[in-house]
Amino acid sequence: MTTGGEGAGAVLIAGPTASGKSALAVRLAERLGGVVVNADSMQVYAELTILTARPSAADEARVPHRLYGHVPAARAHSVAEWLADVAPVLAELRAAGRPAIVVGGTGLYFEALTRGLAEVPAIPDEIRAHWRARAAAEGAPALHGELARRDPVGAARLEPGDSQRITRALEVIDATGRPLAAWQAGPRPAPLVRPETALRLIVEPERAVLHARIEARLRQMMGEGAIEEAARFAALGLDPALPATRAIGVSALARVAAGEIDAARGLELAIFETRQYAKRQSTWLRGRMGDWTRVDAAFDQSPSLAALERAGRP
Structure with missing residues:
Protein backbone atom coordinates (compact mmCIF):
# COMPACT_ATOMS: atom_id res chain seq x y z
CA MET A 1 0.00 0.00 0.00
CA ALA A 118 -29.32 10.32 -2.34
CA GLU A 119 -30.59 13.81 -1.70
CA VAL A 120 -33.98 14.07 0.03
CA PRO A 121 -35.75 17.45 0.20
CA ALA A 122 -35.64 19.25 3.54
CA ILE A 123 -38.48 18.33 5.89
CA PRO A 124 -40.53 21.31 7.17
CA ASP A 125 -40.20 21.85 10.89
CA GLU A 126 -43.92 21.43 11.52
CA ILE A 127 -43.98 17.99 9.88
CA ARG A 128 -40.91 16.90 11.81
CA ALA A 129 -42.42 18.13 15.08
CA HIS A 130 -45.71 16.37 14.34
CA TRP A 131 -44.15 12.93 13.88
CA ARG A 132 -41.75 13.30 16.78
CA ALA A 133 -44.66 14.17 19.05
CA ARG A 134 -46.59 11.15 17.82
CA ALA A 135 -43.56 8.92 18.34
CA ALA A 136 -43.26 10.14 21.94
CA ALA A 137 -46.96 9.73 22.62
CA GLU A 138 -47.74 6.49 20.80
CA GLY A 139 -44.43 4.65 20.62
CA ALA A 140 -42.47 3.25 17.70
CA PRO A 141 -44.57 0.08 17.14
CA ALA A 142 -47.72 2.14 16.58
CA LEU A 143 -45.93 4.34 14.07
CA HIS A 144 -44.51 1.24 12.39
CA GLY A 145 -48.10 0.11 11.83
CA GLU A 146 -48.90 3.51 10.30
CA LEU A 147 -45.87 3.22 8.02
CA ALA A 148 -46.91 -0.30 7.01
CA ARG A 149 -50.22 1.09 5.76
CA ARG A 150 -48.58 3.93 3.82
CA ASP A 151 -45.33 2.29 2.70
CA PRO A 152 -45.41 -1.49 3.27
CA VAL A 153 -42.12 -2.06 1.47
CA GLY A 154 -40.31 0.52 3.60
CA ALA A 155 -41.91 -0.74 6.81
CA ALA A 156 -40.78 -4.30 6.08
CA ARG A 157 -37.18 -3.10 6.10
CA LEU A 158 -37.39 -1.58 9.58
CA GLU A 159 -37.58 -3.05 13.06
CA PRO A 160 -40.85 -2.07 14.83
CA GLY A 161 -38.82 -0.47 17.62
CA ASP A 162 -36.59 1.67 15.38
CA SER A 163 -38.22 4.97 16.27
CA GLN A 164 -35.72 7.21 14.48
CA ARG A 165 -35.94 5.54 11.06
CA ILE A 166 -39.70 4.96 11.25
CA THR A 167 -40.27 8.61 12.09
CA ARG A 168 -37.93 9.68 9.31
CA ALA A 169 -39.80 7.54 6.78
CA LEU A 170 -43.15 9.03 7.77
CA GLU A 171 -41.75 12.56 7.66
CA VAL A 172 -40.52 12.04 4.10
CA ILE A 173 -43.87 10.64 2.91
CA ASP A 174 -45.75 13.56 4.47
CA ALA A 175 -43.37 16.20 3.14
CA THR A 176 -42.83 14.86 -0.37
CA GLY A 177 -45.64 12.43 -1.13
CA ARG A 178 -43.06 9.78 -2.01
CA PRO A 179 -41.57 6.96 0.09
CA LEU A 180 -37.99 7.35 1.26
CA ALA A 181 -36.94 4.37 -0.89
CA ALA A 182 -38.08 6.22 -4.02
CA TRP A 183 -35.75 9.11 -3.18
CA GLN A 184 -32.92 6.74 -2.30
CA ALA A 185 -33.26 5.05 -5.69
CA GLY A 186 -32.70 8.36 -7.45
CA PRO A 187 -29.43 9.88 -8.68
CA ARG A 188 -26.60 10.04 -6.17
CA PRO A 189 -23.60 12.37 -6.06
CA ALA A 190 -20.15 10.91 -6.60
CA PRO A 191 -18.99 8.93 -3.55
CA LEU A 192 -16.26 10.27 -1.30
CA VAL A 193 -14.41 6.95 -1.60
CA ARG A 194 -14.61 4.92 -4.79
CA PRO A 195 -14.93 1.23 -3.85
CA GLU A 196 -12.25 0.16 -6.32
CA THR A 197 -9.68 2.44 -4.66
Whole structure:
Protein backbone atom coordinates (compact mmCIF):
# COMPACT_ATOMS: atom_id res chain seq x y z
CA MET A 1 0.00 0.00 0.00
CA THR A 2 1.41 3.29 -1.00
CA THR A 3 1.26 6.11 1.53
CA GLY A 4 2.17 9.16 -0.51
CA GLY A 5 0.25 11.78 -2.49
CA GLU A 6 -2.71 10.57 -4.52
CA GLY A 7 -1.70 7.00 -3.81
CA ALA A 8 -2.74 7.27 -0.18
CA GLY A 9 -5.89 5.18 -0.15
CA ALA A 10 -8.48 4.24 2.38
CA VAL A 11 -8.92 1.10 4.40
CA LEU A 12 -12.56 0.54 5.35
CA ILE A 13 -13.17 -1.82 8.28
CA ALA A 14 -16.73 -2.80 9.19
CA GLY A 15 -18.03 -5.44 11.54
CA PRO A 16 -20.43 -6.14 14.38
CA THR A 17 -19.86 -4.73 17.83
CA ALA A 18 -17.02 -6.36 19.83
CA SER A 19 -15.60 -8.06 16.73
CA GLY A 20 -12.14 -6.59 17.22
CA LYS A 21 -12.32 -4.17 14.29
CA SER A 22 -11.21 -1.12 16.27
CA ALA A 23 -8.09 -2.84 17.56
CA LEU A 24 -7.29 -3.93 14.02
CA ALA A 25 -7.76 -0.34 12.82
CA VAL A 26 -5.24 0.94 15.36
CA ARG A 27 -2.66 -1.67 14.37
CA LEU A 28 -3.13 -0.95 10.66
CA ALA A 29 -2.86 2.80 11.27
CA GLU A 30 0.44 2.22 13.09
CA ARG A 31 1.74 -0.03 10.35
CA LEU A 32 0.66 2.19 7.44
CA GLY A 33 1.15 5.63 8.97
CA GLY A 34 -2.57 6.23 8.81
CA VAL A 35 -5.29 7.91 10.84
CA VAL A 36 -8.29 6.12 12.37
CA VAL A 37 -11.60 7.71 11.32
CA ASN A 38 -14.84 6.86 13.09
CA ALA A 39 -17.78 5.33 11.17
CA ASP A 40 -19.94 4.39 14.15
CA SER A 41 -23.14 6.36 14.68
CA MET A 42 -22.98 6.12 18.49
CA GLN A 43 -19.29 6.82 19.00
CA VAL A 44 -19.83 10.36 17.70
CA TYR A 45 -21.60 11.36 20.94
CA ALA A 46 -19.55 13.21 23.53
CA GLU A 47 -21.34 11.92 26.63
CA LEU A 48 -21.00 8.21 25.75
CA THR A 49 -17.40 7.14 26.12
CA ILE A 50 -17.48 3.82 27.96
CA LEU A 51 -20.86 2.52 26.80
CA THR A 52 -20.03 2.97 23.10
CA ALA A 53 -16.54 1.47 23.53
CA ARG A 54 -14.82 4.56 22.18
CA PRO A 55 -11.05 4.25 21.69
CA SER A 56 -9.09 4.41 24.92
CA ALA A 57 -6.65 7.17 25.77
CA ALA A 58 -3.86 4.68 25.15
CA ASP A 59 -5.14 3.93 21.65
CA GLU A 60 -5.48 7.63 20.88
CA ALA A 61 -1.91 8.13 22.02
CA ARG A 62 -0.69 5.43 19.60
CA VAL A 63 -2.29 6.89 16.46
CA PRO A 64 -4.48 9.89 15.62
CA HIS A 65 -8.25 9.39 15.80
CA ARG A 66 -10.89 11.59 14.17
CA LEU A 67 -14.66 12.12 14.53
CA TYR A 68 -15.04 10.55 17.97
CA GLY A 69 -17.15 12.28 20.62
CA HIS A 70 -17.59 15.49 18.64
CA VAL A 71 -21.42 15.66 18.75
CA PRO A 72 -23.52 16.50 21.84
CA ALA A 73 -26.08 13.82 22.66
CA ALA A 74 -28.81 16.45 22.69
CA ARG A 75 -28.47 16.74 18.91
CA ALA A 76 -29.54 14.09 16.41
CA HIS A 77 -26.68 13.25 14.07
CA SER A 78 -27.59 11.88 10.64
CA VAL A 79 -25.66 10.01 7.98
CA ALA A 80 -25.74 13.16 5.86
CA GLU A 81 -24.09 15.11 8.67
CA TRP A 82 -21.48 12.39 9.10
CA LEU A 83 -20.67 12.60 5.38
CA ALA A 84 -20.28 16.35 5.73
CA ASP A 85 -17.97 15.80 8.72
CA VAL A 86 -15.84 13.12 7.10
CA ALA A 87 -15.34 14.82 3.71
CA PRO A 88 -12.79 17.42 4.91
CA VAL A 89 -11.03 14.80 7.05
CA LEU A 90 -10.52 12.55 4.03
CA ALA A 91 -9.40 15.48 1.90
CA GLU A 92 -6.89 16.52 4.57
CA LEU A 93 -5.44 13.03 4.86
CA ARG A 94 -5.27 12.61 1.09
CA ALA A 95 -3.37 15.87 0.78
CA ALA A 96 -0.97 14.75 3.52
CA GLY A 97 -0.42 11.36 1.89
CA ARG A 98 -1.78 9.48 4.89
CA PRO A 99 -4.27 6.62 4.47
CA ALA A 100 -7.60 6.89 6.26
CA ILE A 101 -8.47 3.80 8.30
CA VAL A 102 -12.25 4.19 8.47
CA VAL A 103 -13.75 1.86 11.06
CA GLY A 104 -17.17 1.32 12.58
CA GLY A 105 -20.29 -0.76 12.81
CA THR A 106 -22.75 1.51 11.00
CA GLY A 107 -23.30 -0.06 7.62
CA LEU A 108 -25.26 2.91 6.29
CA TYR A 109 -22.23 5.15 6.81
CA PHE A 110 -20.08 2.89 4.65
CA GLU A 111 -22.79 2.62 2.01
CA ALA A 112 -23.07 6.40 1.82
CA LEU A 113 -19.29 6.76 1.78
CA THR A 114 -18.77 4.39 -1.16
CA ARG A 115 -22.02 4.88 -3.10
CA GLY A 116 -22.98 8.46 -2.37
CA LEU A 117 -26.09 9.58 -0.53
CA ALA A 118 -29.32 10.32 -2.34
CA GLU A 119 -30.59 13.81 -1.70
CA VAL A 120 -33.98 14.07 0.03
CA PRO A 121 -35.75 17.45 0.20
CA ALA A 122 -35.64 19.25 3.54
CA ILE A 123 -38.48 18.33 5.89
CA PRO A 124 -40.53 21.31 7.17
CA ASP A 125 -40.20 21.85 10.89
CA GLU A 126 -43.92 21.43 11.52
CA ILE A 127 -43.98 17.99 9.88
CA ARG A 128 -40.91 16.90 11.81
CA ALA A 129 -42.42 18.13 15.08
CA HIS A 130 -45.71 16.37 14.34
CA TRP A 131 -44.15 12.93 13.88
CA ARG A 132 -41.75 13.30 16.78
CA ALA A 133 -44.66 14.17 19.05
CA ARG A 134 -46.59 11.15 17.82
CA ALA A 135 -43.56 8.92 18.34
CA ALA A 136 -43.26 10.14 21.94
CA ALA A 137 -46.96 9.73 22.62
CA GLU A 138 -47.74 6.49 20.80
CA GLY A 139 -44.43 4.65 20.62
CA ALA A 140 -42.47 3.25 17.70
CA PRO A 141 -44.57 0.08 17.14
CA ALA A 142 -47.72 2.14 16.58
CA LEU A 143 -45.93 4.34 14.07
CA HIS A 144 -44.51 1.24 12.39
CA GLY A 145 -48.10 0.11 11.83
CA GLU A 146 -48.90 3.51 10.30
CA LEU A 147 -45.87 3.22 8.02
CA ALA A 148 -46.91 -0.30 7.01
CA ARG A 149 -50.22 1.09 5.76
CA ARG A 150 -48.58 3.93 3.82
CA ASP A 151 -45.33 2.29 2.70
CA PRO A 152 -45.41 -1.49 3.27
CA VAL A 153 -42.12 -2.06 1.47
CA GLY A 154 -40.31 0.52 3.60
CA ALA A 155 -41.91 -0.74 6.81
CA ALA A 156 -40.78 -4.30 6.08
CA ARG A 157 -37.18 -3.10 6.10
CA LEU A 158 -37.39 -1.58 9.58
CA GLU A 159 -37.58 -3.05 13.06
CA PRO A 160 -40.85 -2.07 14.83
CA GLY A 161 -38.82 -0.47 17.62
CA ASP A 162 -36.59 1.67 15.38
CA SER A 163 -38.22 4.97 16.27
CA GLN A 164 -35.72 7.21 14.48
CA ARG A 165 -35.94 5.54 11.06
CA ILE A 166 -39.70 4.96 11.25
CA THR A 167 -40.27 8.61 12.09
CA ARG A 168 -37.93 9.68 9.31
CA ALA A 169 -39.80 7.54 6.78
CA LEU A 170 -43.15 9.03 7.77
CA GLU A 171 -41.75 12.56 7.66
CA VAL A 172 -40.52 12.04 4.10
CA ILE A 173 -43.87 10.64 2.91
CA ASP A 174 -45.75 13.56 4.47
CA ALA A 175 -43.37 16.20 3.14
CA THR A 176 -42.83 14.86 -0.37
CA GLY A 177 -45.64 12.43 -1.13
CA ARG A 178 -43.06 9.78 -2.01
CA PRO A 179 -41.57 6.96 0.09
CA LEU A 180 -37.99 7.35 1.26
CA ALA A 181 -36.94 4.37 -0.89
CA ALA A 182 -38.08 6.22 -4.02
CA TRP A 183 -35.75 9.11 -3.18
CA GLN A 184 -32.92 6.74 -2.30
CA ALA A 185 -33.26 5.05 -5.69
CA GLY A 186 -32.70 8.36 -7.45
CA PRO A 187 -29.43 9.88 -8.68
CA ARG A 188 -26.60 10.04 -6.17
CA PRO A 189 -23.60 12.37 -6.06
CA ALA A 190 -20.15 10.91 -6.60
CA PRO A 191 -18.99 8.93 -3.55
CA LEU A 192 -16.26 10.27 -1.30
CA VAL A 193 -14.41 6.95 -1.60
CA ARG A 194 -14.61 4.92 -4.79
CA PRO A 195 -14.93 1.23 -3.85
CA GLU A 196 -12.25 0.16 -6.32
CA THR A 197 -9.68 2.44 -4.66
CA ALA A 198 -10.24 1.15 -1.12
CA LEU A 199 -9.41 -1.98 0.80
CA ARG A 200 -12.83 -3.02 2.15
CA LEU A 201 -12.78 -5.42 5.09
CA ILE A 202 -15.40 -7.00 7.32
CA VAL A 203 -14.29 -8.45 10.66
CA GLU A 204 -16.85 -11.05 11.70
CA PRO A 205 -15.83 -13.75 14.20
CA GLU A 206 -17.72 -16.99 14.67
CA ARG A 207 -20.89 -16.49 16.72
CA ALA A 208 -19.59 -18.23 19.85
CA VAL A 209 -16.41 -16.16 19.77
CA LEU A 210 -18.35 -12.95 19.25
CA HIS A 211 -20.75 -13.75 22.10
CA ALA A 212 -17.82 -14.39 24.43
CA ARG A 213 -16.19 -11.12 23.39
CA ILE A 214 -19.43 -9.21 23.97
CA GLU A 215 -19.77 -10.55 27.51
CA ALA A 216 -16.11 -9.94 28.34
CA ARG A 217 -16.26 -6.39 27.04
CA LEU A 218 -19.43 -5.55 28.97
CA ARG A 219 -17.90 -6.88 32.17
CA GLN A 220 -14.86 -4.71 31.51
CA MET A 221 -17.08 -1.69 30.84
CA MET A 222 -18.85 -2.13 34.15
CA GLY A 223 -15.50 -2.23 35.88
CA GLU A 224 -14.52 1.00 34.13
CA GLY A 225 -17.61 2.92 35.25
CA ALA A 226 -20.33 2.12 32.70
CA ILE A 227 -23.08 2.19 35.36
CA GLU A 228 -22.02 5.64 36.50
CA GLU A 229 -21.85 6.86 32.90
CA ALA A 230 -25.37 5.52 32.26
CA ALA A 231 -26.61 7.37 35.36
CA ARG A 232 -25.04 10.64 34.19
CA PHE A 233 -26.55 10.16 30.76
CA ALA A 234 -30.03 9.44 32.16
CA ALA A 235 -29.77 12.58 34.30
CA LEU A 236 -29.56 14.68 31.12
CA GLY A 237 -33.28 14.04 30.60
CA LEU A 238 -32.96 13.88 26.83
CA ASP A 239 -35.86 13.42 24.43
CA PRO A 240 -36.21 9.62 24.02
CA ALA A 241 -36.56 10.14 20.26
CA LEU A 242 -32.92 11.26 20.05
CA PRO A 243 -30.58 8.62 18.57
CA ALA A 244 -28.09 8.76 21.45
CA THR A 245 -30.73 7.52 23.91
CA ARG A 246 -30.75 4.18 22.09
CA ALA A 247 -27.10 3.42 22.73
CA ILE A 248 -26.76 -0.23 23.68
CA GLY A 249 -26.67 -0.81 27.43
CA VAL A 250 -27.69 2.69 28.49
CA SER A 251 -31.23 1.76 29.54
CA ALA A 252 -30.29 -1.43 31.41
CA LEU A 253 -27.37 0.09 33.31
CA ALA A 254 -29.30 3.26 34.13
CA ARG A 255 -31.85 1.00 35.83
CA VAL A 256 -29.01 -0.51 37.86
CA ALA A 257 -27.87 2.96 38.89
CA ALA A 258 -31.43 3.86 39.89
CA GLY A 259 -31.71 0.76 42.09
CA GLU A 260 -34.48 -0.82 39.99
CA ILE A 261 -32.43 -3.96 39.24
CA ASP A 262 -29.16 -5.35 40.52
CA ALA A 263 -25.89 -5.30 38.59
CA ALA A 264 -26.11 -8.97 37.61
CA ARG A 265 -29.52 -8.45 35.99
CA GLY A 266 -28.32 -5.26 34.30
CA LEU A 267 -25.36 -7.12 32.85
CA GLU A 268 -27.64 -9.90 31.65
CA LEU A 269 -29.93 -7.43 29.88
CA ALA A 270 -27.03 -5.55 28.33
CA ILE A 271 -25.50 -8.79 27.02
CA PHE A 272 -28.79 -9.83 25.44
CA GLU A 273 -29.33 -6.39 23.89
CA THR A 274 -25.79 -6.29 22.52
CA ARG A 275 -26.03 -9.76 21.00
CA GLN A 276 -29.28 -8.79 19.27
CA TYR A 277 -27.65 -5.65 17.95
CA ALA A 278 -24.65 -7.61 16.66
CA LYS A 279 -27.05 -9.98 14.89
CA ARG A 280 -28.72 -7.04 13.13
CA GLN A 281 -25.35 -5.65 12.14
CA SER A 282 -24.25 -8.99 10.70
CA THR A 283 -27.49 -9.29 8.73
CA TRP A 284 -26.86 -5.86 7.19
CA LEU A 285 -23.25 -6.71 6.36
CA ARG A 286 -24.19 -9.94 4.63
CA GLY A 287 -27.11 -8.42 2.75
CA ARG A 288 -25.65 -5.07 1.69
CA MET A 289 -21.87 -5.54 1.74
CA GLY A 290 -21.48 -9.01 0.30
CA ASP A 291 -18.58 -8.05 -1.97
CA TRP A 292 -16.35 -6.92 0.92
CA THR A 293 -13.50 -9.17 2.06
CA ARG A 294 -14.13 -11.19 5.24
CA VAL A 295 -11.12 -11.28 7.56
CA ASP A 296 -10.38 -12.04 11.18
CA ALA A 297 -9.05 -9.56 13.70
CA ALA A 298 -5.47 -10.72 13.05
CA PHE A 299 -5.58 -9.61 9.40
CA ASP A 300 -2.66 -7.24 9.86
CA GLN A 301 -0.45 -10.24 10.56
CA SER A 302 -1.56 -12.15 7.47
CA PRO A 303 0.38 -12.65 4.23
CA SER A 304 -2.51 -11.08 2.29
CA LEU A 305 -1.84 -7.62 3.71
CA ALA A 306 1.86 -7.86 2.91
CA ALA A 307 0.93 -8.80 -0.66
CA LEU A 308 -1.40 -5.81 -0.90
CA GLU A 309 1.34 -3.52 0.37
CA ARG A 310 3.78 -4.80 -2.25
CA ALA A 311 1.14 -4.28 -4.93
CA GLY A 312 0.58 -0.71 -3.80
CA ARG A 313 -3.07 -1.10 -2.89
CA PRO A 314 -5.48 0.38 -2.10
